[in-house]
Structures are given as structure tokens and as C-alpha cells.
Amino acid sequence: MRRDKRGEDEVVVDRVACTAHGVCSVVSNGAIELDEFGYPVPSRLTMGRRDARELVAQCPARALLIARDR
Amino acid sequence: MSLVALLDDAGLTGRGGARFPTSIKLKSALETGADLIVNACDGEIGVHKDALVVAEHLDALQHGADLLARRVQWAAHRGSATERRLRNAGLRVLPVPSRYVASEESALVSLLHGGRARPIMRQAPISTGGKDAQGRRLRPTLVLNAETVWRVSQIERHGAAWFRGYGTAEEPGPRLVTMGGNVDRPGVYDSEAGVPMRDLLEAAGAVDVRGVGISGMSGGWLRGRDAWAATWSDAGLAPYGIPTGTGAVHVLGRSACPVDHLAQIATFAAGESAGQCGPCMFGVPAVASQLERLADGVLPAEEMLDLHHRLGMLPGRGACRFPDGVSRFVASGLRTFSAEVDAHLAGECVLMQERAGATR
Numbered sequence A: 001m002r003r004d005k006r007g008e009d010e011v012v013v014d015r016v017a018c019t020a021h022g023v024c025s026v027v028s029n030g031a032i033e034l035d036e037f038g039y040p041v042p043s044r045l046t047m048g049r050r051d052a053r054e055l056v057a058q059c060p061a062r063a064l065l066i067a068r069d070r
Numbered sequence B: 001m002s003l004v005a006l007l008d009d010a011g012l013t014g015r016g017g018a019r020f021p022t023s024i025k026l027k028s029a030l031e032t033g034a035d036l037i038v039n040a041c042d043g044e045i046g047v048h049k050d051a052l053v054v055a056e057h058l059d060a061l062q063h064g065a066d067l068l069a070r071r072v073q074w075a076a077h078r079g080s081a082t083e084r085r086l087r088n089a090g091l092r093v094l095p096v097p098s099r100y101v102a103s104e105e106s107a108l109v110s111l112l113h114g115g116r117a118r119p120i121m122r123q124a125p126i127s128t129g130g131k132d133a134q135g136r137r138l139r140p141t142l143v144l145n146a147e148t149v150w151r152v153s154q155i156e157r158h159g160a161a162w163f164r165g166y167g168t169a170e171e172p173g174p175r176l177v178t179m180g181g182n183v184d185r186p187g188v189y190d191s192e193a194g195v196p197m198r199d200l201l202e203a204a205g206a207v208d209v210r211g212v213g214i215s216g217m218s219g220g221w222l223r224g225r226d227a228w229a230a231t232w233s234d235a236g237l238a239p240y241g242i243p244t245g246t247g248a249v250h251v252l253g254r255s256a257c258p259v260d261h262l263a264q265i266a267t268f269a270a271g272e273s274a275g276q277c278g279p280c281m282f283g284v285p286a287v288a289s290q291l292e293r294l295a296d297g298v299l300p301a302e303e304m305l306d307l308h309h310r311l312g313m314l315p316g317r318g319a320c321r322f323p324d325g326v327s328r329f330v331a332s333g334l335r336t337f338s339a340e341v342d343a344h345l346a347g348e349c350v351l352m353q354e355r356a357g358a359t360r
């Protein structure tokens, strides 16, 4: 699990699974912007661990994942 | 000396375009007991070198594969002469659909495990194995381009010093280059990093050169005058923002409209996207349709901003690097042929002007 001292996680978008529901944009209060086709612009985003978990749980397509270390 | 150390000494990097050190890939493959897929698909447009390696160096190629892994599969496009040759030699062939991204590394691994020939979204290198979206377990798999495997066998036979006798210190070894487009003698040439591009162009009989496309859809463009003066190496092409990549050189003559050519390739690309990832599935066709209108001279100049914005949105947003390549390829073309692009925006193709000028 990628996690730094401030208790942050990195959320990554599974591009194959994402179906452009746009829920992530709403849940993240716009931190995740959507492109003209409704897909999230950033492929990874660092945020507090709790926010990250919340966001991952809300994606209806299960397209958001917590980044694993290589 | 171990094969890993030998390949490290030789400085062999993947000849499929990505240029990753082969010794590092092999080291992790040996640790995980990975299977080997020899990729003989020539997946990039304008590349024919894997076919040549199979046709002319199959014994050495097989020897290289045997050095690298116990279990080997041979990936070739279904129905190709290469597939036939491999089968006739009694090798285990993995028939690959002739789609652009079907021969991408993770797509081949997926296909080998009974999945579709489509790239897999992953967080760790596909070579270490893992699971696909359907939960299929993927064995650790080493995927190497056919030319790379042939070079391994040559290095084992002739040594690292022999290999380093070709190319430059940073980009050592012999390399195959596929010459095509507006040339008298298209085909695969023995070459190496550091040679003048003029030598390659002259060998293939290029005379009339408006521009040169390097490495198909994963590369970019040079203007004719720059191509005659450039050095064939990643370092030599770096000022133009393009890599030697897969080693394809496509000559565009003066009578060819580069904008039209870009539009054609982008439209082809739009049909080749594996249709899995939204940003690629919608972004590439959107780019292609704008290019088509540009080629037809009906794209309003204001829309160029949209086009560049869309190109900027493609990289890093797919399961594979296909959209990244398309973005770079198109952006490079628009930059290289800016004079022709401006003429199209004005509704007048340079070629039409030239033709009119010639008859005046």
C-alpha cells in the first residue's frame, strides 16, 4: 500500500473499467475533473486515506483503486 | 559469464521500440521462471523486420529463444507468411489478430492465457504475472521482439565486444531498419545507431523527400531537409522529439499531402483503438475527424486549439501507450508540416498551389 507519513493514499483510475459515470467528480468535490467525454482527467490522485477509501467505494464501476507499490 | 551479465555488457535493449535493457527483463524473468513470448508480429505500421528475421535467421532465432526460457510461444499475425514459417518449423505459434494493439505486450500475455488480444490495465509490469479483469491468473511472461531474441543469440555466439562494435556507446549494436514509402528500394536494411540518415535514404533510393515519418504511429516526423542532415540514433533525433523506436522510416514525397496523410493514419488509428478505455476510444476518433476536416480545408482556424487540447488529453490515459503514440505522432506532424497546415486552414492545400504554379 502506497502511503506516506501524512497518511495519504494514491487513487488510480482503471481505464478499462471506467464507464464515465462521473460519480468520482462529484464525490471529490471536483478534484477529479472530467474530460469532454465524461472520463476523469487525472489517472492518479493523492489524497487523505479516508477520502481515498470513500472515493474508491463510491465508484459504481469499481474503476478506482488504491495504488499498490511496485 | 551468465547470459544476464553478457547482455548487460553488450548493452542490448528491446528492438520492439521501447528500448528497455534486455538484461533487466531477463533477470526478473529468470527469478520468476517466466515463459517467453517471441513477438514476431511487426505490430507497428511500416515495420517488416520481424518477418525478415523469421524468414532468414530462424535457426539463430530459435537458439536465442532456447537460451532465454524453457517454454516458448511464437506470436505471429494469423494467416501471415511468418505464422506459416513458424508452424512449418514445428514451433508453438500464438496466432494474433492483425489489429494494431493486439501485439502489445500485455495483449499478448492476455491472449496466451485464453483472454482476448487486448491490453490489460495493470499497476505492476505485466512480466511479473498477476490477474486479468476476469480473474484469470496470468503466469509471469517475458515478451521480447523477434529481432531482440535474434540479437541475444548473436551476442552469445560472437560476444559483447562484437556487438558493441556496431552503433554508438549509448545505443550499441546492429539494428534493422525498414525503409518504405516514396523510395525505389523499400525493404529491411542492416543498420546501426550513429549512421547518417542520408545513407539510409540513399540506400533505399529516396530522391524526392518532403518529409520522413519515423517509427510509424509510435513515432513522429522530420522535414526532408532535416532528414538528409540528421543522424540515425535516438540522440540524433532527440532535437525533433522523436525516437528511432521500431526502426521504420517512411518517406513522404513532394506530391503527397502531409496533412492528408496524417488524417488517413489518424482515421486508421481510430479504428484500431481496442475500444476499451474511454479517453482513447472517444479521443482518437475526435482527433481523426478534426484532421479529416483540416485535410479537406474546412476546419475553422479556431478549432486548432481544440485539436491541440484533445491531443494533450490522450497521453497516459489508457491501459496501453497507443493513445500516447497517436498523440505524439499527430502533434509532431502538425509541427513539422506547419506551413502545409496553415495552407489548409486558409482553404488552400500547398500541393494544389504547387500544381497550379507548375502549369502556369
Ligand code: SF4
Pocket: A013, A017, A018, A019, A020, A021, A022, A023, A024, A025, A038, A039, A040, A058, A059, A060, A061, A062, A063, A064
Ligand atoms: S466514478 Fe468510476 S466509472 Fe465513474 S467516471 Fe469516476 S472512475 Fe469512471
Ligand code: SF4
Pocket: A015, B101, B118, B119, B120, B272, B273, B274, B275, B276, B277, B278, B280, B281, B317, B318, B319, B320, B321, B322, B323
Ligand atoms: S488505450 Fe486505447 S488501444 Fe490501449 S487498451 Fe485502451 S482503448 Fe485499447
